[in-house]
Amino acid sequence: xxxxxxxxxxxxxxxxxxxxxxxxxxxKAKSVTAFIGPSGCGKSTFLRTLNRMHEVIPGARVExxxxxxxxxxxxxxxxxxxxxxxxxMVFQRPNPFPTMSIYDNVLAGNRLNSKRISRxxxxxxxxxxxxxxxxxxxxxxxxxxxxxxxxxxxxxRLCIARAIAVEPEVLLMDEPCSALDPxxxxxxxxxxxxxxxxxTIVIVTHNMQQAARVSDDTGFFNLKAAGKPGHLVEFNPxxxxxxxxxxxxxxxxxxxxxx
Amino acid sequence: MTTQGYGTIEPELDExxxxxxSHVRLPRFAPLLVLLGALALSGLxxxxxxxxxxxxxxxxxxxxxxxxxxxxxxVENRRAAVDRLVTCLVWTALAITLVPLVWVLEKTIAExxxxxxxxxxxxxxxxxxxxxxxxxxxxxxxxxxxxxxLLVTLGAVVISVPIGLMTAIYLVEYARGSWIGRTxxxxxxxxxxxxxxxxxxxxxxxxxxxxxNPGIRFGLMGSIALSLLMIPTVVRGAEEMMRLVPSDLRExxxxxxxxxxxxxxxxVLPTAFGGIVTGVVLAISRVVGETAPLLVAVxxxxxxxxxxxxxxxxxxxxxxxxxxNGTVDDRKFAWGxxxxxxxxxxxxxxxxxxxxxxxxxxxxx
Numbered sequence: 001x002x003x004x005x006x007x008x009x010x011x012x013x014x015x016x017x018x019x020x021x022x023x024x025x026x027x028k029a030k031s032v033t034a035f036i037g038p039s040g041c042g043k044s045t046f047l048r049t050l051n052r053m054h055e056v057i058p059g060a061r062v063e064x065x066x067x068x069x070x071x072x073x074x075x076x077x078x079x080x081x082x083x084x085x086x087x088x089m090v091f092q093r094p095n096p097f098p099t100m101s102i103y104d105n106v107l108a109g110n111r112l113n114s115k116r117i118s119r120x121x122x123x124x125x126x127x128x129x130x131x132x133x134x135x136x137x138x139x140x141x142x143x144x145x146x147x148x149x150x151x152x153x154x155x156x157r158l159c160i161a162r163a164i165a166v167e168p169e170v171l172l173m174d175e176p177c178s179a180l181d182p183x184x185x186x187x188x189x190x191x192x193x194x195x196x197x198x199x200t201i202v203i204v205t206h207n208m209q210q211a212a213r214v215s216d217d218t219g220f221f222n223l224k225a226a227g228k229p230g231h232l233v234e235f236n237p238x239x240x241x242x243x244x245x246x247x248x249x250x251x252x253x254x255x256x257x258x259x
Numbered sequence: 260m261t262t263q264g265y266g267t268i269e270p271e272l273d274e275x276x277x278x279x280x281s282h283v284r285l286p287r288f289a290p291l292l293v294l295l296g297a298l299a300l301s302g303l304x305x306x307x308x309x310x311x312x313x314x315x316x317x318x319x320x321x322x323x324x325x326x327x328x329x330x331x332x333x334v335e336n337r338r339a340a341v342d343r344l345v346t347c348l349v350w351t352a353l354a355i356t357l358v359p360l361v362w363v364l365e366k367t368i369a370e371x372x373x374x375x376x377x378x379x380x381x382x383x384x385x386x387x388x389x390x391x392x393x394x395x396x397x398x399x400x401x402x403x404x405x406x407x408x409l410l411v412t413l414g415a416v417v418i419s420v421p422i423g424l425m426t427a428i429y430l431v432e433y434a435r436g437s438w439i440g441r442t443x444x445x446x447x448x449x450x451x452x453x454x455x456x457x458x459x460x461x462x463x464x465x466x467x468x469x470x471x472n473p474g475i476r477f478g479l480m481g482s483i484a485l486s487l488l489m490i491p492t493v494v495r496g497a498e499e500m501m502r503l504v505p506s507d508l509r510e511x512x513x514x515x516x517x518x519x520x521x522x523x524x525x526x527v528l529p530t531a532f533g534g535i536v537t538g539v540v541l542a543i544s545r546v547v548g549e550t551a552p553l554l555v556a557v558x559x560x561x562x563x564x565x566x567x568x569x570x571x572x573x574x575x576x577x578x579x580x581x582x583x584n585g586t587v588d589d590r591k592f593a594w595g596x597x598x599x600x601x602x603x604x605x606x607x608x609x610x611x612x613x614x615x616x617x618x619x620x621x622x623x624x
Contacts, residue, residue, distance in 0.1 A: 056509075081517075088514060095505070096511075108512070111525075112522070113516065113518075159511070162511075
């Protein structure tokens with residue numbers, strides 16, 4: 001069920017402002033792909049174009065081609081809602097629904113789409129998703145409690161459980177650990193390793209060690225100058241990227257000489 | 260210690276203020292002491308100079324505002340004195356705000372309680388033959404007005420809440436700063452300023468045109484007049500509350516493949532529900548006491564009419580006005596009705612608070 005993503009010549013705009021320029025890459029199925037780069041270089045913007053979340057912002061638009069499983073995402077016939085059902089997303093800040101319990105948060109993707117599911121089926125989905133997000137043991141006795149009552153790291157894992165409960169083909173993660181402490185971060189990185197066997201994962205991170213630890217491929221984004229659009233500098237297997245990058249800028253960034 | 264505080268440049272004092280964190284403070288009961296002293300002094304002055312009762316608290320407050328900061332300036336320091344002065348002014352402002360409120364409540368309760376009885380609540384004002392004296396007397400009740408107010412207001416709520424809520428949803432979720440959205444916002448603001456009697460005239464004009472009968476009056480006309488006044492308040496309240504819902508939550512729902520309309524219905528509205536209810540209740544409180552539009556659009560009767568769609572109705576504010584214009588004996592009915600009206604508004608506010616508490620997003624902590 002995991003799918004690969006082919007990106008060719010993508011330009012991304014906010015109104016008249018070109019935010020990201022000329023990105024082409026192939027994201028492999030059942031692998032982890034990390035995007036690194038300085039703030040404002042368009043990593044998150046690019047990530048959001050992969051499930052058509054970018055156009056939620058007024059005036060935002062995309063040029064170019066993104067093909068998942070032989071279908072072009074930006075074809076006029078494509079329903080963005082259907083795309084988002086199959087390409088899930090985890091955000092930078094944990095955002096469980098405040099009006100729902102832990103149980104209902106996990107089921108939100110099913111319930112909000114008013115899918116009819118039996119009680120036993122729902123229980124099974126909740127347990128499978130929470131186990132998948134390494135949260136089951138911590139919350140199994142208080143599934144009826146509000147999701148907002150969990151700690152930040154638990155909330156983020158709840159959001160991951162919520163995202164995998166709808167069984168997407170691709171999981172996008174936008175700096176999922178940036179608001180978390182090292183222990184929660186480690187829990188989520190372990191989780192990413194486990195999820196890799198079932199999902200195609202794309203993760204944006206500011207933490208280069210994290211990119212090195214979790215990813216198979218890495219893309220380095222950079223800005224030519226402030227106010228200029230961001231672009232993809234280098235896209236290579238993570239091992240090569242961190243030992244023998246093609247580009248001098250990549251090496252400078254990874255070794256901490258700038259950025 | 261003398262009046263010097265931070266402004267002095269004498270080296271030994273500077274050293275003192277640096278070496279020690281503590282300085283002399285007035286006792287905790289100092290403000291109370293000053294206030295009591297000021298009251299005693301102004302009471303004495305009132306006795307000697309023959310002032311009225313209003314002058315005593317006014318003079319006492321002025322004396323306190325002068326004396327307490329002065330005392331503080333002498334014993335403490337400049338910053339503490341300024342602090343005490345501003346504290347005095349803020350408390351005075353609070354008291355001045357509360358005076359009319361408490362006064363109105365006190366007067367209404369004192370005048371209204373004697374008028375309220377089971378007979379008052381369960382009868383209308385129809386003239387009837389007294390079996391003992393064989394004279395025609397009024398029924399002496401407000402049942403017809405109470406029922407009328409409840410029905411007309413309910414009608415206004417039923418009309419204005421859906422319209423107001425949907426306008427707010429359009430403004431927050433769909434307009435995205437377009438010119439239509441901006442125009443609607445301006446129109447809603449203008450609507451807020453419509454004089455209530457104009458709303459009443461509008462309802463009369465509307466139904467006169469539709470039915471061709473210039474004398475037509477019935478309950479729903481009042482509901483429509485009131486909903487003109489309610490809609491802008493509902494729109495504004497709901498809009499503010501929905502804007503407070505973080506866009507993170509909307510994005511979380513979109514990312515799960517939830518369509519926009521479901522996101523609004525299942526995520527945005529439930530999260531903002533408590534605040535929206537509070538806004539609606541505030542809007543109701545605003546219109547429930549409207550007199551002019553109801554007098555114009557619904558008219559007056561002295562018997563119970565439970566049909567919103569036909570015939571004139573009585574409403575509490577109009578009833579109060581009519582009874583107050585009657586004989587002195589009738590005024591007690593006006594006060595009784597006023598107390599009932601205040602009670603309705605208070606109960607509505609309490610209900611709104613309870614609903615807001617129940618539906619507020621839970622933290623579980």
